[in-house]
Amino acid sequence: xxxxxxxxxxxxxxxxxxxxxxxxxxxxxxxxxxxxxxxxxxxxxxxxxxxxxxxxxxxxxxxxxxxxxxxxxxxxxxxxxxxxxxxxxxxxxxxxxxxxxxxxxxxxxxxxxxxxxxxxxxxxxxxxxxxxxxxxxxxxxxxxxxxxxxxxxxxxxxxxxxxxxxxxxxxxxxxxxxxxxxxxxxxxxxxxxxxxxxxxxxxxxxxxxxxxxxxxxxxxxxxxxxxxxxxxxxxxxxxxxxxxxxxxxxxxxxxxxxxxxxxxxxxxxxxxxxxxxxxxxxxxxxxxxxxxxxxxxxxxxxxxxxxxxxxxxxxxxxxxxxxxxxxxxxxxxxxxxxxxxxxxxxxxxxxxxxxxxxxxxxxxxxxxxxxxxxxxxxxxxxxxxxxxxxxxxxxxxxxxxxxxxxxxxxxxxxxxxxxxxxxxxxxxxxxxxxxxxxxxxxxxxxxxxxxxxxxxxxxxxxxxxxxxxxxxxxxxxxxxxxxxxxxxxxxxxxxxxxxxxxxxxxxxxxxxxxxxxxxxxxxxxxxxxxxxxxxxxxxxxxxxxxxxxxxxxxxxxxxxxxxxxxxxxxxxxxxxxxxxxxxxxxxxxxxxxxxxxxxxxxxxxxxxxxxxxxxxxx
Amino acid sequence: xxxxxxxxxxxxxxxxxxxxxxxxxxxxxxxxxxxxxxxxxxxxxxxxxxxxxxxxxxxxxxxxxxxxxxxxxxxxxxxxxxxxxxxxxxxxxxxxxxxxxxxxxxxxxxxxxxxxxxxxxxxxxxxxxxxxxxxxxxxxxxxxxxxxxxxxxxxxxxxxxxxxxxxxxxxxxxxxxxxxxxxxxxxxxxxxxxxx
Numbered sequence: 152x153x154x155x156x157x158x159x160x161x162x163x164x165x166x167x168x169x170x171x172x173x174x175x176x177x178x179x180x181x182x183x184x185x186x187x188x189x190x191x192x193x194x195x196x197x198x199x200x201x202x203x204x205x206x207x208x209x210x211x212x213x214x215x216x217x218x219x220x221x222x223x224x225x226x227x228x229x230x231x232x233x234x235x236x237x238x239x240x241x242x243x244x245x246x247x248x249x250x251x252x253x254x255x256x257x258x259x260x261x262x263x264x265x266x267x268x269x270x271x272x273x274x275x276x277x278x279x280x281x282x283x284x285x286x287x288x289x290x291x292x293x294x295x296x297x298x299x300x301x302x303x304x305x306x307x308x309x310x311x312x313x314x315x316x317x318x319x320x321x322x323x324x325x326x327x328x329x330x331x332x333x334x335x336x337x338x339x340x341x342x343x344x345x346x347x348x349x350x351x352x353x354x355x356x357x358x359x360x361x362x363x364x365x366x367x368x369x370x371x372x373x374x375x376x377x378x379x380x381x382x383x384x385x386x387x388x389x390x391x392x393x394x395x396x397x398x399x400x401x402x403x404x405x406x407x408x409x410x411x412x413x414x415x416x417x418x419x420x421x422x423x424x425x426x427x428x429x430x431x432x433x434x435x436x437x438x439x440x441x442x443x444x445x446x447x448x449x450x451x452x453x454x455x456x457x458x459x460x461x462x463x464x465x466x467x468x469x470x471x472x473x474x475x476x477x478x479x480x481x482x483x484x485x486x487x488x489x490x491x492x493x494x495x496x497x498x499x500x501x502x503x504x505x506x507x508x509x510x511x512x513x514x515x516x517x518x519x520x521x522x523x524x525x526x527x528x529x530x531x532x533x534x535x536x537x538x539x540x541x542x543x544x545x546x547x548x549x550x551x552x553x554x555x556x557x558x559x560x561x562x563x564x565x566x567x568x569x570x571x572x573x574x575x576x577x578x579x580x581x582x583x584x585x586x587x588x589x590x591x592x593x594x595x596x597x598x599x600x601x602x603x604x605x606x607x608x609x610x611x612x613x614x615x616x617x618x619x620x621x622x623x624x625x626x627x628x629x630x631x632x633x634x635x636x637x638x639x640x641x642x643x644x645x646x647x648x649x650x651x652x653x654x655x656x657x658x659x660x661x662x663x664x665x666x667x668x669x670x671x672x673x674x675x676x677x678x679x680x681x682x683x684x685x686x687x688x689x690x691x692x693x694x695x696x697x698x699x700x701x702x703x704x705x706x707x708x709x710x711x712x713x714x715x716x717x718x719x720x721x722x723x724x725x726x727x728x729x730x731x732x733x734x735x736x737x738x739x740x741x742x743x744x745x746x747x748x749x750x751x752x753x754x755x756x757x758x759x760x761x762x763x764x765x766x767x768x769x
Numbered sequence: 770x771x772x773x774x775x776x777x778x779x780x781x782x783x784x785x786x787x788x789x790x791x792x793x794x795x796x797x798x799x800x801x802x803x804x805x806x807x808x809x810x811x812x813x814x815x816x817x818x819x820x821x822x823x824x825x826x827x828x829x830x831x832x833x834x835x836x837x838x839x840x841x842x843x844x845x846x847x848x849x850x851x852x853x854x855x856x857x858x859x860x861x862x863x864x865x866x867x868x869x870x871x872x873x874x875x876x877x878x879x880x881x882x883x884x885x886x887x888x889x890x891x892x893x894x895x896x897x898x899x900x901x902x903x904x905x906x907x908x909x910x911x912x913x914x915x916x917x918x919x920x921x922x923x924x925x926x927x928x929x930x931x932x933x934x935x936x937x938x939x940x941x942x943x944x945x946x947x948x949x950x951x952x953x954x955x956x957x958x959x960x961x962x963x964x965x
Contacts, residue, residue, distance in 0.1 A: 404829055515878065553814070
């Protein structure tokens with residue numbers, strides 16, 4: 152049995168934030184969950200996927216976040232409690248749905264989880280998704296700890312039903328990827344089927360209907376404000392004439408600082424867990440008892456603006472500070488010492504900071520950037536494209552996935568990236584605005600997510616570029632989730648369909664399509680060359696299973712290779728391919744037999760044919 | 770209860786996430802509050818993996834520069850890279866078996882000298898315990914048990930609010946049965962290494 156299905160209430164478990172959230176959904180009676188995978192949210196859905204296999208809980212990996220939200224919205228409007236999980240930038244994709252879903256509302260609870268990523272540990276930006284709650288007008292919850300994340304999901308589901316609106320549940324990486332000992336509650340029986348009550352003049356958002364629905368949304372917001380003022384997740388702590396208003400993980404740093412500085416009687420805290428709408432009566436009361444107040448929040452001055460507006464309304468004139476020079480930054484994540492320092496400074500507290508060791512005299516330590524795995528098929532594809540495009544003035548728009556690591560030398564095969572699907576979209580623009588040879592790269596899962604409309608655009612508007620689709624049979628970067636091109640039967644799952652990328656590309660009307668097996672180096676270079684010579688839109692599908700995924704499926708590859716004494720130290724292998732199985736010993740290139748998967752790429756590249764398979768006798 | 774802060778740094782694939790999980794489970798079995806966080810998005814792509822563990826009455830799950838009581842390095846250059854997490858009173862435990870970053874192989878940087886790494890850490894902190902944990906893992910029967918060797922050394926210092934028995938129990942209940950004997954042997958070899 153999956154550990155999150157434990158029926159023993161009051162059981163203590165060491166859980167990752169994302170596991171606690173998944174457990175929270177079960178305890179909240181959620182029966183349908185959807186997602187498109189994205190770090191730092193991925194483990195929530197990985198657990199849902201496993202749980203769905205064992206129970207009547209329904210979970211799906213949708214093609215993108217917009218679709219995922221639409222699936223969940225329909226379920227919630229049929230009376231089934233639902234949840235939709237995504238990383239922060241996923242909500243940009245789902246924003247079109249979100250904005251009008253807020254007008255339509257829900258019947259059963261719907262929680263939309265956005266996992267924000269301050270510092271961009273694994274994201275292209277660090278946008279603060281709290282603005283989506285304000286923009287769409289829905290209520291928002293923000294936990295400060297793993298335990299609270301578990302408890303808050305059930306509250307959010309019930310709040311959603313009470314308000315008849317979806318609720319935004321906002322986490323940050325340090326909630327998702329922190330672990331804590333939590334105590335489980337009970338898992339109620341799930342209601343897995345509902346019935347959709349037709350009411351087209353409520354549900355079909357033509358202008359005349361939407362004009363009424365917007366009024367309804369504002370009414371719901373007003374109700375939400377009242378609930379926010381009495382919500383147990385908005386609470387005060389400590390006493391004194393100084394005030395700190397904080398949310399999320401910042402609360403932990405503030406709380407630890409107050410304890411360490413022993414100022415529980417000087418500084419009081421207002422912790423905001425229900426943050427949209429802000430609890431204006433609570434904030435007003437809190438500010439009335441303060442000589443000055445500090446707002447501690449990562450990201451944008453979201454609460455700060457709200458608190459200042461509330462203060463103005465109540466004619467409170469105390470000093471309120473948050474973001475700014477000598478105060479908190481809008482950049483990156485906070486840490487406990489930084490928060491303690493700014494608090495001590497602002498409130499004039501005695502404090503002697505701990506000095507980190509002096510780092511003088513420490514030599515420069517070589518960087519250890521992540522690298523494409525040994526035998527990664529993307530490396531072979533990049534090599535083939537590089538050889539085929541030799542002498543051309545190339546431009547390489549890329550996309551989101553492991554292959555983005557092709558940015559780094561020695562491959563250096565990435566020139567431009569904005570977001571999911573932008574490879575093909577920007578290729579249309581670059582090929583129009585420049586005379587450079589545009590070659591764009593996109594992974595299979597990303598192609599399904601948002602690469603299809605720009606490819607249709609390219610065919611219709613007759614753009615001139617080559618799109619390389621890296622079909623490695625999985626969503627590799629986020630932990631090997633399936634996508635619509637995967638044969639689920641092969642993975643032991645039944646009841647799934649399969650969509651062929653090749654058929655789809657041909658159906659879109661791309662007239663030049665090549666399919667390559669990238670480990671066949673010579674043939675691949677020739678095929679890419681043909682695609683590059685074609686005037687118009689050409690597509691190369693590079694088909695080879697992700698090496699790491701193959702290993703996890705126990706699909707055996709060839710024997711490892713070694714560098715024989717025929718080697719004349721050209722170093723084409725190491726300098727052009729940069730495979731992590733290579734290392735240098737006594738000025739010679741060697742191959743680590745435990746790391747090498749026998750992809751044969753280097754053996755085909757070596758001008759001396761010096762790289763040979765390890766024989767059993769060796 | 771006093772707060773003890775531990776940073777663990779490793780290269781993806783060295784098993785440090787299991788090591789921190791074992792410590793977390795030991796804390797759970799022993800009723801000791803623990804908060805931990807990890808950055809592991811690139812663990813399988815050869816990048817650096819860092820875990821922070823805070824034992825005792827604190828809410829934060831991350832550790833600021835200078836605030837680690839103990840730094841546990843699975844790889845010597847990574848231990849040195851993370852040294853700013855320490856202060857003069859910190860204890861550093863590190864494996865001495867190097868895993869040169871790939872950047873070294875393609876001529877972008879030089880791996881620091883192992884003696885220099887040890888001298889620098891020893892001079893800047895209170896105490897350094899350094900040994901070849903890979904050799905001890907092999908001696909225990911599996912090179913992958915390097916995480917258990919390092920846990921053995923860590924717990925032996927007595928700096929964590931956990932005993933050898935409590936951590937052994939967590940290893941027994943939380944690691945794969947097939948590797949249990951090797952894991953416990955590796956843990957003991959780590960105990961001995963820290964006493965040397």
